[in-house]
Amino acid sequence: MSTSNPTWSSIDTLAAATAALADSPMQKRLRETLPSVVIVVSDAADYILPYLERLSATLRQTFDHYEVIIVDDASRDNTVARVLQAQDTIPGTVLLGLSSQRGADVAVVAGLEHAIGDFVIILDPRLDQPELVPAMTARALGGADVVYALPRERVEGIGLDNVLTNRFLEFVARAKDIDVPIAASSCRLVSRAVLNFMLKPTNRHRILMLSPALSGFEHATLVYDREYPGIAGRARGKNRSSIRRMVSLAARAVSLTLAVSVTPLRAVSLLALGASGLTMLYSLYVIGYWLFSETVAPGWTSLSLQISGLFFFITLVLAVMSEYLLQVLEGTANHPLYYLARHTHSKSLAYDNTLNVISRGNVGAEQAAAPASDQPADPKA
Amino acid sequence: MEAAIRTPRAERYDAIMVGGGFYGCAIAGYLARRGWRVALVEREAELMTRASFVNQARLHNGYHYPRSFRTARRSRVNLDPFRSVFPEAVFSEFRALYAIARNGSKISPAHFERFGQVVGMPMRPAPAEDAALFDHRLIEKVYEVEEPAFNASILRQHHVAELRHLDVDVLTGHQVISVEPLADHRASPLLVSTDTDQQLVADWVFNCTYADLNHAYGEHAGHEPVSDRFGLVHQIAEVALFKPPPPLARRGVTVMDGPFFSAMPFPALGLHSLTHVRYTHHAKWNEDGELPFGFTERCPTTILRRYLETGGGKFGRSRFAWMVRDAARYMPALAGVPLADTLIDIKTLAVGTQVDDARPILMHRDDRMGRLVSVMGGKVDNIFDIFEFIEQTLGLATPPNKGSAANRSAVSAPAAALGN
Numbered sequence: 001m002s003t004s005n006p007t008w009s010s011i012d013t014l015a016a017a018t019a020a021l022a023d024s025p026m027q028k029r030l031r032e033t034l035p036s037v038v039i040v041v042s043d044a045a046d047y048i049l050p051y052l053e054r055l056s057a058t059l060r061q062t063f064d065h066y067e068v069i070i071v072d073d074a075s076r077d078n079t080v081a082r083v084l085q086a087q088d089t090i091p092g093t094v095l096l097g098l099s100s101q102r103g104a105d106v107a108v109v110a111g112l113e114h115a116i117g118d119f120v121i122i123l124d125p126r127l128d129q130p131e132l133v134p135a136m137t138a139r140a141l142g143g144a145d146v147v148y149a150l151p152r153e154r155v156e157g158i159g160l161d162n163v164l165t166n167r168f169l170e171f172v173a174r175a176k177d178i179d180v181p182i183a184a185s186s187c188r189l190v191s192r193a194v195l196n197f198m199l200k201p202t203n204r205h206r207i208l209m210l211s212p213a214l215s216g217f218e219h220a221t222l223v224y225d226r227e228y229p230g231i232a233g234r235a236r237g238k239n240r241s242s243i244r245r246m247v248s249l250a251a252r253a254v255s256l257t258l259a260v261s262v263t264p265l266r267a268v269s270l271l272a273l274g275a276s277g278l279t280m281l282y283s284l285y286v287i288g289y290w291l292f293s294e295t296v297a298p299g300w301t302s303l304s305l306q307i308s309g310l311f312f313f314i315t316l317v318l319a320v321m322s323e324y325l326l327q328v329l330e331g332t333a334n335h336p337l338y339y340l341a342r343h344t345h346s347k348s349l350a351y352d353n354t355l356n357v358i359s360r361g362n363v364g365a366e367q368a369a370a371p372a373s374d375q376p377a378d379p380k381a
Numbered sequence: 382m383e384a385a386i387r388t389p390r391a392e393r394y395d396a397i398m399v400g401g402g403f404y405g406c407a408i409a410g411y412l413a414r415r416g417w418r419v420a421l422v423e424r425e426a427e428l429m430t431r432a433s434f435v436n437q438a439r440l441h442n443g444y445h446y447p448r449s450f451r452t453a454r455r456s457r458v459n460l461d462p463f464r465s466v467f468p469e470a471v472f473s474e475f476r477a478l479y480a481i482a483r484n485g486s487k488i489s490p491a492h493f494e495r496f497g498q499v500v501g502m503p504m505r506p507a508p509a510e511d512a513a514l515f516d517h518r519l520i521e522k523v524y525e526v527e528e529p530a531f532n533a534s535i536l537r538q539h540h541v542a543e544l545r546h547l548d549v550d551v552l553t554g555h556q557v558i559s560v561e562p563l564a565d566h567r568a569s570p571l572l573v574s575t576d577t578d579q580q581l582v583a584d585w586v587f588n589c590t591y592a593d594l595n596h597a598y599g600e601h602a603g604h605e606p607v608s609d610r611f612g613l614v615h616q617i618a619e620v621a622l623f624k625p626p627p628p629l630a631r632r633g634v635t636v637m638d639g640p641f642f643s644a645m646p647f648p649a650l651g652l653h654s655l656t657h658v659r660y661t662h663h664a665k666w667n668e669d670g671e672l673p674f675g676f677t678e679r680c681p682t683t684i685l686r687r688y689l690e691t692g693g694g695k696f697g698r699s700r701f702a703w704m705v706r707d708a709a710r711y712m713p714a715l716a717g718v719p720l721a722d723t724l725i726d727i728k729t730l731a732v733g734t735q736v737d738d739a740r741p742i743l744m745h746r747d748d749r750m751g752r753l754v755s756v757m758g759g760k761v762d763n764i765f766d767i768f769e770f771i772e773q774t775l776g777l778a779t780p781p782n783k784g785s786a787a788n789r790s791a792v793s794a795p796a797a798a799l800g801n
């Protein structure tokens with residue numbers, strides 16, 4: 001998969017990749033490639049239809065074969081109804097409906113586990129424009145098993161959330177000695193080889209953010225300006241700095257750190273060990289004092305300090321250990337990570353046929369015969 | 382090939398077969414062997430090029446129907462007779478493997494084993510070297526079973542030779558466009574006309590046109606449709622062919638039981654076939670319901686032709702790209718295997734039989750033309766059931782013009798009867 005190409009390996013922005021796509025040998029290779037695009041939606045009724053139309057219009061321009069896997073993380077609005085409706089007219093889609101809300105990472109894993117493509121591209125329909133798919137796939141064909149799309153706001157560190165996320169990734173990368181761009185977002189492409197690696201561990205959903213990097217395969221990056229297709233203009237800024245989002249980012253950071261690294265456990269066990277050593281010394285001191293001193297003054301202050309200090313360590317240890325226990329239990333209980341309440345497919349698989357007919361010029365004769373579902377679903381087309 | 386067009390010696394026959402697939406040929410041979418004078422009219426240039434060639438070539442031995450004990454038992458009954466009548470056509474020089482998928486399967490290994498015991502089917506856990514061909518994240522258990530394939534070319538040769546030997550008049554390249562009664566009663570002899578202006582008369586006409594079953598007697602030519610049509614469901618089905626990579630060369634694989642695939646020998650071409658429950662069927666419609674792709678012409682093979690014409694032919698329409706990628710997830714040896722050829726044709730089922738996978742033979746006598754018998758075979762190996770029906774229900778062991786009057790007035794048979 002890693003046949004390096006001098007021109008493609010130097011391309012590092014979406015704009016440059018899109019421009020270079022006109023290159024005809026690359027176009028031919030793209031036609032023969034089957035990408036799987038995984039998008040997770042949750043309460044996306046407002047924007048999912050136009051997004052799917054735009055995505056599918058983009059894909060059919062570039063690829064003969066593709067699939068779009070829409071994972072519904074148990075939306076409470078009528079997202080599912082919208083997608084089912086889209087499946088009548090938009091070909092090549094698969095809807096996986098999770099039976100209960102499992103969070104974005106589990107939902108992505110569900111999508112990855114059903115993907116058949118040579119490459120899988122994960123897009124967040126709220127943030128990432130569909131045009132990334134051809135560019136990232138071309139970049140992968142140009143020689144990379146992992147392609148990270150880096151949002152420019154992250155690369156430039158605009159906003160507190162972006163700075164913190166960057167710092168965190170930098171920290172994990174250094175601690176684990178892995179090669180991951182610190183501006184890596186959830187939008188990435190992985191080859192089948194990397195995908196196989198990613199889907200092996202039982203805690204695959206917890207390490208999703210880092211597992212392409214942990215695989216050790218070569219990566220490339222593309223910097224892009226997010227278009228936020230799923231978020232209306234005003235809401236973008238609000239969404240970015242909301243407290244809820246910060247808390248959820250922090251929670252994911254903790255979960256990820258614990259999942260990829262035993263350092264925190266090691267640290268607290270050392271801490272606990274040190275604390276018990278100190279307690280021992282203190283006890284010796286108390287005994288010595290009792291043996292050699294005539295007046296044993298009642299030392300309430302130091303006693304309470306000692307007790308509260310110890311309890312601090314004990315509770316800390318407990319907290320960290322229970323976090324691990326949670327993960328261990330989850331791994332051993334063998335609960336399915338998710339359960340599919342729904343698994344439906346588009347009425348038809350691809351538009352390619354209609355395209356062939358039109359490109360051969362016998363439009364008049366064929367139009368009546370063209371599959372109803374092959375009529376352009378994209379109003380802009 | 383050998384089935385060159387011969388001018389019929391006589392206009393009048395005891396029986397005419399419309400359709401030279403496996404069923405038309407087999408029934409023609411059966412009657413001719415009993416002294417009937419038989420003609421067979423086939424639309425294509427050769428015999429047995431449609432469903433009888435475009436299929437998975439599986440000689441069902443029951444494993445395929447773990448949700449229907451009855452179908453499983455019944456399909457086992459036919460294997461031995463088939464083997465004894467067409468020994469050269471039965472290909473069993475490969476290891477047949479059934480793999481149970483871990484997720485999304487309607488049966489579990491325990492269920493499959495129990496089912497095998499109850500129906501009495503030979504099966505054992507596959508040897509380690511075979512099991513190692515699968516990704517165990519996706520496949521729970523693999524069994525080695527006994528289920529051969531048939532060679533459709535050899536079946537064709539068998540029939541061509543037999544029909545010649547029995548002096549059956551074989552007209553290839555002629556499409557039957559109407560079947561009409563000569564007189565106004567139910568036992569009237571029938572007049573068969575072709576698009577090449579041939580006219581043949583026979584006491585009995587067997588309509589063995591499979592997908593076009595409701596279109597062989599003239600509806601499309603402006604004739605009155607028959608009074609009661611078959612309820613048929615059609616699917617455009619693709620059997621993709623590939624050159625098996627070494628690990629698969631002497632193996633046939635079926636992944637059960639759900640939206641999975643099957644990769645098994647296709648002996649007629651020395652290749653392997655790949656079919657996938659999710660991708661093989663390009664379209665599905667009810668004969669009397671809404672037609673696919675907005676087509677307005679009801680004849681299924683016309684729909685198929687238009688579908689292929691408008692989509693860059695069979696390769697333009699092929700879904701191999703999806704099939705092989707999904708299959709390679711379960712069997713990594715399939716990754717990157719190129720498409721060698723692909724076969725796309727109509728697969729037809731009787732309404733009501735899709736649910737439990739039962740594939741009975743459908744037989745039907747027309748209300749108006751009592752001597753017009755339509756036969757639709759659900760599976761190649763079911764063929765022996767039809768002979769029983771012809772003998773017992775229709776009472777046609779001897780030719781109508783030599784036999785007793787009883788044979789001629791066998792109009793009391795039920796208007797529609799299912800095999801067995």
Ligand SMILES: Cc1cc2nc3c(=O)[nH]c(=O)nc-3n(C[C@H](O)[C@H](O)[C@H](O)COP(=O)(O)OP(=O)(O)OC[C@H]3O[C@@H](n4cnc5c(N)ncnc54)[C@H](O)[C@@H]3O)c2cc1C
Nearest residue numbers: 400402403404424432433436437439557591728759760761
């Ligand atoms: C994709 C697929 C997979 C299958 N897999 C299996 C399997 O693994 N095992 C199994 O046992 N069975 C399988 N089957 C079923 C099996 O192929 C059929 O049951 C069998 O071939 C039916 O034989 P037939 O003679 O009735 O049909 P056909 O072989 O289709 O014969 C009908 C013939 O009638 C001709 N005809 C139609 N209209 C006219 C007309 N107006 N005038 C003259 N001629 C006409 C056609 O040209 C054709 O040759 C499969 C079928 C399909 C489509």
